[in-house]
Amino acid sequence: MKRNRVLARDLFGSLGQNGKKRKEEERQMEELSTVDECNERIDDIDLNEMNTCVVNIPENGSVEENTRESLWKAMSLNDLRRMLFLLNTTLSKRAINSYFELDSHTNESAMKQLLMDSDHIYEVEVCALCSEDVERCECVDQAKAKIAFADYNVLLKSLLDVYGEDIVETQRKILNSSKTTSPMNFGYLKRKFVESRSKNALTVHFQSGFDGIRLHNKSRYKVWPFTMMPLDMEDRERCSIRSVILTSLYIGKKEPSYKVHDRIVSWLLNEMSRDVEWRGLKVSSKLISAIHDDQARRKIYNLxxxxxxxxxxxxxxxxxxxxxxxxxxxxxxxxxxxxxxxxxxxxVERGNYSQFHAVIPMYTSPLDLFHIFNEGVFERTLNELFGVRRLSIFDGCETRSISPVPLPSKYRQISGRIKDITGSEKACIFESVVIGRAFSGSLPPIVSWIIVGLHVLYRLNIDPLSPFKINFVDNVSKCAESLQEIIEKYAPEMINGSKVHQLIYHSTESVKLYGPLLPLSSQSHEHSYHHLQRVLCPEITNGVTKSILRTTQNKLELYAEVYRRAEETEDFLTSCFDAAKLGEKMGITMTKRRTKLINVPIEFAYLASEGDLFSDTFYVNGFRYSSKVANSSDDSNVMYRTGNKIRYGKVIGFLCKEGLEDVRLLISPFLISNSHMKSLAERSVTSGISTQFCQKLLDTFCDASYGAVVTGLADTIVVHQSYIVGHAVYFSENAINIILPFSQRPMLS
Structure with a gap:
């Protein structure tokens, strides 16, 4: 049976019918009392409309931000919750009107103004080919499109209200050479940071993204959001959806040319040339990096x-x-x-570089880890193993089905066919099922070495400890060199494309400039694009550009208002029910997880200290760890640090004091070996690969931090929660027990 789609506007519309009848008489009385006042003001309204039509509005908007800020400040906590509900539920004006008809609110007028007013957004109709205004376009095949520009200064101030303290603290760590996960603390970006620094001023460094999405599966229009993300923050703050700001939006039936992107960048640089004030500091912003998938990069650089x-x-x-x-x-x-x-x-035209190339040269952009690995070599390998074989090197490797591997509960299980799953799911399958087959000897030696090399290079860039490893660049260089030698010699047909070429030839140079590539990948921008597609676009038919920009800016301003109130009032987020719910829904406060504490069992009493309590499940930094194993997930396998080495173990339970303080894990360490790599080397020599080359591959890829074979369990030990690195995956393949690292730096996915 075909399901009828229920939209929020229809739901609110049906609920509002009774409200309409109830309020009809009240509105009639209000109209009679205000008709004279409206007649007196009508001439002024017409005059204002005429002036608006005559004035040539610049591309930076024209609304006074103080007006919007005062409207937000006038909201009660209950009104802020209503605004959050509406901004996350619907963009339909009909649905919003129906919602307010259900019950009257004191600040209804202000709330409607914030939700529906678009005066702060400037929209221009352009030609998609030359980017000129339609009336000035001289193209023979003119393609009409629209570009909408948000109020950049308001976006920047709202971002500072939310993340300003985090940005200042991160920059302080960079200056003091303290440990930080910000990409600004490495190589090329650190030099840019030092060059742009000035006394009594704050400079926020941004990375831009530009890519196309479809509003609907059958839509002829494509939307190209221009997004920006600050790099002066730690991983945990930067992985939030609110850290990506939408500054401009293109919509049209034809894809934009590089000239359209140049026009957006020119507008942005003009906006960035004006400083803003924040807490007595002069704040400037700079665009120092850009990340795109291969198709979008070729478009904006005219390649x-x-x-x-x-x-x-x-x-x-x-x-x-x-x-x-x-x-x-x-x-x-x-x-x-x-x-x-x-x-x-x-x-495309020799010597005709885009203007953006002068801002950020094409060869100084970081490699896009997400599209090179998740949407690139991982997807290609999965298709060869579980789909249609195209490369001769994978002869005899086909598999009809994927054996399920119990993953940590945080990670999504496979949702469909290989060609339909997301990039994050492809990485999960590759990093568990595919690596398991390579380690267990189920694949030919050459294919196994290629898969192991890709796995090691990927782990080096996503490992939570990679920002702090001194020999990180050397390890990437050795891995890329070995992988290049394997592919050039035994599988050169794999290089017939941009992704493998960039991976084996340019990854070393890229990490020398930028460090680990995960925080600079397009994954955060892609997540924001999909958020627009899933949450914001389904109910829009007309005025989509203004609606999307209006809603995204409103959400950021709402977050900023809550953060301002939290800073002005001590214990604001716990002062009342509405404030607590706002903090919980916005992710400002961690959701309290119920942890059942019991007396320490007798078998673990010798490991406990006085006053300890016991639990079988605990949340460490928001991630679930438990000795309980479900049918489809397993949170009991962990990675932890002992000195400079990574160890693996199985969680037995947790010890803590009253009030969930001093949390320690009871872990049974895995006894591991590298027998899988020795077996792979022996099979390689038997198949004709030189012993010297096999030894070189072993020296590069053989490390327990990339995975190992489990031979048993050691006696239970106590490990403090601060030494926990993340989850691991444990499973059996061909009667071989395998443990694999499965944690990565926090990113949007």
Whole structure:
């Protein structure tokens, strides 16, 4: 049976019918009492409308921010909860009106003004080809589109109200050379940070993103959001959806050209040239990085497709592959800036660089870890193993089904066919099922080495401890070099594309500049795009650009208002029910998890101290760990630190004091070995690979922190919660017990 889709506007509309009847008489009386006043003001309204039509509005909006700020300040806590509900539920004006008809509110007028007013958003109709205003466009095949611009200064101030203290604290850590997970503390970005620093001023450094999404599956229109994310924050703050701000939006039937992106960037740089005041500090902002998937990057830099000569934006190489006498060989030439006249520069029109290239050169952008791994080599490997085989190297590796592996409850299980799952799910399958097959000897040696190499290179960039490892760049360099040698020699057809090429040739250079690539990946921007698609777009038919920009700015302003009140009033978030609910719904306060505490069992009494209580489940930094194992999930396997080494163990229980203080884990450490790597090396030598090369691969990839074989359990020990790194995955494959690291730095997914 076909299900009828129920929209929020229909739900609110049906609920509001009784309210309409009840309030009809009240409205009639109000209209009679205000008709004279309206007649007196009508001339002024017409005059204001005429002036608005005549004035040439600039692209930075024209509404006084103090007016909006005063409206937010006038809201009661209950009104703020209503605003949060409406902003997360509907964009339909009909639904909003029906909601207010259910019951009258003191601040109804102010709430409607904030929800529906679009005067602070400027929209212009342009040509998608030349980016000029439609009336000034001279293109033969003119393609009409719209660009909407938000009020950047208000967005920046709201962002500072929410994250300003975190940004200041993170920059203080960078200056003091303290430990921080911010990407601004490494290489190229740290140099930019030092160059832009000034006394008695704060500079916020941003990364931009630009990509296309469809509003609906059958929609002819595509929306291209221009998003920005501050880099001066720790992982935990930066992984929140509210850290990504939407500054501009393009919508049209035709995809935008690089000139449209240049126009948005020009507007943004003009807005950034004006400082704002925040808590007595002069605050400036700078765009210092950009991240895009391969298709979007080629569009904004005016590049040809990846199969064209000179197409790699990181090296402008003259063809990734070259066939000579039917034998595939590798051809690569590095020419970043000065490309000789006789060679291709990779541009659609030779020498015609986009303006954005002068702001952020194409070859200085970081590699996009999400699209190179999750949507790139992981997807390709899964298709070869569980889908349609295309590469000869995977002959005999096909598998019809995926054996389920119990993952931690935080991670999503596979939701459908391989081609329908998300990038995060692809990474989960690769990092559990596929690696398990490579470790257990179920795959040919060459395929196993390639999979292990991809796994190691990925783990190096996502590991929670990677920002603090001194030899991080050296490990990435060795891994990329070994992987390059394997693929060039045994599977050169894999390089026939941009992702593998960038991975084996440019990952070392990228991590030298930027450090671990996960915090700079497009994953956060992609998550915000999908949030727009799932939450904001379903009910919009007309005025979509203004509706989306209006709602995203309103949500950020709402967060900023709650943060301001929390700073002004001590214990604000626990002062009353409404404040507590706001903090919980916004994720400002951690949801209190019920932990059942009992007396310490007799078998663990020798490990406990006086006053200890026992529990079988606990939440550490928001993640669930438990000795209980469910049918489809397992939170009992952990990674923990002992000195500079990573260990694995199984959670037996938890010890803590009254009030959930001094939390310690009872862990049975796994006894592990590297027998799986030795077995792989022996099979490789038998298949004809040289002993010297196998030894080089062992030296690069053989490390327990990338996974191991479990041979047993040691005696139970006590580990403080501060030494816990994250979850691990334990399962059996071909009668071999395998333990794999499964934690990563927190990111939107």
């Amino acid at each position: 040809k497709s990846h199969s064209s000569k000179g197409s790699c934006p990181f090296c402008l190489n003259q063809g990734t592959l070259r066939k000579v006498n039917s034998v595939t060989t590798i051809s690569r030439a590095v020419m970043k800036e000065a490309v000789p006249d006789g060679l291709e520069d990779g541009l």
